[in-house]
Amino acid sequence: MASVKLVNVTKRYGNLEAIKKVNLDIKDGELMVLLGPTGAGKTTTLRSVAGLEHPEEGEIYIGDEKVNGLSPADRDVAFVFQNYSLYPRYTVFENMASPLKARGMDKDRIEKVVKRTADMLHIAHLLQRKPEHLSGGEMQRVALGRALVREPRVFLMDEPLTNLDAKLREEMRGELKRLKSDIGATFFYATPDQAEALSMADRIAVLKNGKIQQVDTPLNIYNHPSNMFIADFLGSPGMNFLPCKIEGRILNIGPGNFKLPLSAKSLKKVEDASPAEVVFGIRPEDIFISKERQTDWFPAQVDVVELMGSWNIVSLRLGENYIKTRADMDFEAASGDKVWIRLNEKRIHLFDKESERIIF
Amino acid sequence: MAKVVVKNLTKKFGNLVAVKDLNLTVKEGEFVVLLGPSGCGKTTTLRCIAGLEHPDEGEIYFDDTLVNDLSPSTRNIAFVFQFYALYPYLNVYDNIAFPLRAERIPEKEVRERVNSILKLLKIEDIKDKSPKKLTSGQAQRVALGRAIVRRPRVFLLDEPLSNLDAKFREEMRLELRRLQSHIGTTTIYVTHDQAEAVSLADRIVVMNLGVVQQIGTPREVYSYPRNLFVANFIGSPGMNLINCSYQSGKLVGENGSFSFPIDDETKTRIPSDLQGKRLVLGVRPEDFVFTSDKDPEGIGCEVYIVEPLGTENIVSLKIGESIVKVKTPPAFLPQVGEKLRIKIKKGKLRLFNRETEENIL
Numbered sequence: 001m002a003s004v005k006l007v008n009v010t011k012r013y014g015n016l017e018a019i020k021k022v023n024l025d026i027k028d029g030e031l032m033v034l035l036g037p038t039g040a041g042k043t044t045t046l047r048s049v050a051g052l053e054h055p056e057e058g059e060i061y062i063g064d065e066k067v068n069g070l071s072p073a074d075r076d077v078a079f080v081f082q083n084y085s086l087y088p089r090y091t092v093f094e095n096m097a098s099p100l101k102a103r104g105m106d107k108d109r110i111e112k113v114v115k116r117t118a119d120m121l122h123i124a125h126l127l128q129r130k131p132e133h134l135s136g137g138e139m140q141r142v143a144l145g146r147a148l149v150r151e152p153r154v155f156l157m158d159e160p161l162t163n164l165d166a167k168l169r170e171e172m173r174g175e176l177k178r179l180k181s182d183i184g185a186t187f188f189y190a191t192p193d194q195a196e197a198l199s200m201a202d203r204i205a206v207l208k209n210g211k212i213q214q215v216d217t218p219l220n221i222y223n224h225p226s227n228m229f230i231a232d233f234l235g236s237p238g239m240n241f242l243p244c245k246i247e248g249r250i251l252n253i254g255p256g257n258f259k260l261p262l263s264a265k266s267l268k269k270v271e272d273a274s275p276a277e278v279v280f281g282i283r284p285e286d287i288f289i290s291k292e293r294q295t296d297w298f299p300a301q302v303d304v305v306e307l308m309g310s311w312n313i314v315s316l317r318l319g320e321n322y323i324k325t326r327a328d329m330d331f332e333a334a335s336g337d338k339v340w341i342r343l344n345e346k347r348i349h350l351f352d353k354e355s356e357r358i359i360f
Numbered sequence: 361m362a363k364v365v366v367k368n369l370t371k372k373f374g375n376l377v378a379v380k381d382l383n384l385t386v387k388e389g390e391f392v393v394l395l396g397p398s399g400c401g402k403t404t405t406l407r408c409i410a411g412l413e414h415p416d417e418g419e420i421y422f423d424d425t426l427v428n429d430l431s432p433s434t435r436n437i438a439f440v441f442q443f444y445a446l447y448p449y450l451n452v453y454d455n456i457a458f459p460l461r462a463e464r465i466p467e468k469e470v471r472e473r474v475n476s477i478l479k480l481l482k483i484e485d486i487k488d489k490s491p492k493k494l495t496s497g498q499a500q501r502v503a504l505g506r507a508i509v510r511r512p513r514v515f516l517l518d519e520p521l522s523n524l525d526a527k528f529r530e531e532m533r534l535e536l537r538r539l540q541s542h543i544g545t546t547t548i549y550v551t552h553d554q555a556e557a558v559s560l561a562d563r564i565v566v567m568n569l570g571v572v573q574q575i576g577t578p579r580e581v582y583s584y585p586r587n588l589f590v591a592n593f594i595g596s597p598g599m600n601l602i603n604c605s606y607q608s609g610k611l612v613g614e615n616g617s618f619s620f621p622i623d624d625e626t627k628t629r630i631p632s633d634l635q636g637k638r639l640v641l642g643v644r645p646e647d648f649v650f651t652s653d654k655d656p657e658g659i660g661c662e663v664y665i666v667e668p669l670g671t672e673n674i675v676s677l678k679i680g681e682s683i684v685k686v687k688t689p690p691a692f693l694p695q696v697g698e699k700l701r702i703k704i705k706k707g708k709l710r711l712f713n714r715e716t717e718e719n720i721l
Contacts, residue, residue, distance in 0.1 A: 165397065165552065166552075167592075167598065171597075174667060174674070181696060192526075193526065198668055199668060200667070219668060219690075222668075222670040232527075235670050236530070237530055285671045304541070306533065306537055307579070307582075308555060309555070309582055309595050310644065310645075310687070315534060326671065335541050
């Protein structure tokens, strides 16, 4: 187990800067998720830590040791990929034992370590099978097991659950999180899936176009996204944005759809940022919806209702604009129905339209 | 638009029975989703309806016409695999007009129909753009427009959203839903994604291993799954399923590891012959509530995993040897190892026969 530190790491492919001055501190025993869309630079970052890529600039430390010049084998890290490459002719046991054999560990010890790890991953009953007789989820667990038996200083995982079907992904997400807390290892985990990131991470680093956007705990990132990209990327559906004008102490949202007063604190933040134009933001779950008229609520029109199982996504029309809100499973409405909505004023956000940065 | 009737459809590939005795009536204008894991026979069913496969047994009717022997091109269907391949050298307008021009429809009508599609999809302002200049969301919409401009009698869609990333999938799902309420073409849609099925369908056909498991509205299959497969497949996470037996008014876990008291109202609905039978208790993650130590209906549990998701949390709890997943509001974030008590919401308990896997209650 060890900490990982990236200092001003830049990696170029020809003219393309895949990652730009990435700074990141992963604590010993922490599960850090690197979250971002395809092409953000997640894999490049992970491969740089593994020693599979050589950054042009910056330093990488594992523990206190600078590893820039070290070969992958000397870094003592385990890399688990999206495509789990198992040896097809080996049994599950042999697959998992192979890194230990290579290290010259004695037979009894190998057997002990493999069995213990297989128990932890619920694959003990599969040890004598060959990979061709395993399901995708089982293969993924074996690949994970092979990484675990090595007890490396750091686990690097590049979208390990992406190829699994939704059910299994959900299940493995929880299992991995539990595993991590049981063995207390350091994980650096890349994924494009925001739900995976929120549910598993101790902290999330959001990456876009090779640049770190924000590093914080899942709840802080969700509740206080530092810019509009993050506000939209996290959440399902993401944050709603509406055009907005500031008129004295009043937010005119829409404009013309509704008006909200600004608190003294919020007003101060707006004055400090002094944006030319602003965008209003609110999460779907912070909009309350009612089919009956309520005093002080704003009228809106139902566009589409999408059942999600235990809840609904309700898309609403507000004049020219559309917003999404969440409603209970029992909520039923037809396109065009009139409804009333209220915003949770404690959870509204304002962004600078130009820089897309958060104001509050 | 047409009604589609499938009667006793069976399709084999060699020894493998891909679809077994499937019966389905899709009403005119209805949106039906065939849902199931890979290999369940959903795509084979769709391809039989399209005329791309020939059933070994059974009949397929469009309205009252038997179409078994009609070629795909004479069935007047639109079969869509995925939404994104646009012709790169044609602009948005010409991309959408392409299928109409291929059918030699007069240019005046082409213009009217393309314009109405552009308006419906809110892409009028990009009609002169080249596909290369579009955002992926816009490109999806154009592709959707091109697929629907032909006004086929039946729309057959085979996992059209599966290659999109999560954000666009959500957006396109919404567009499809909106579109359906405007144009109302009979649609049969294949997916393995239960969220897509639940949000899009008027009715869902849940399939597994070539056999229909249940046909119903999204709310029916969600709230009243007919068997264990449907209960677990639908929902995210699926229904919690715990082995148990019924003993003197209580549901008792394997080796007595837990004992769930049942409220009086539910007791009256439990069939009398359940005593001692091997059962499975089913409870949706949102149908557990946390309760106090004094509540006689509550049982003890220990927090095993906590997964925050922003809008809600999924908390895995250990009850005896079983693990159940419970949804909690964002502010309720217990610690791993914490001891809590839960009970089942009134009317939300489901029971299944462990042998037949069929729903009992």
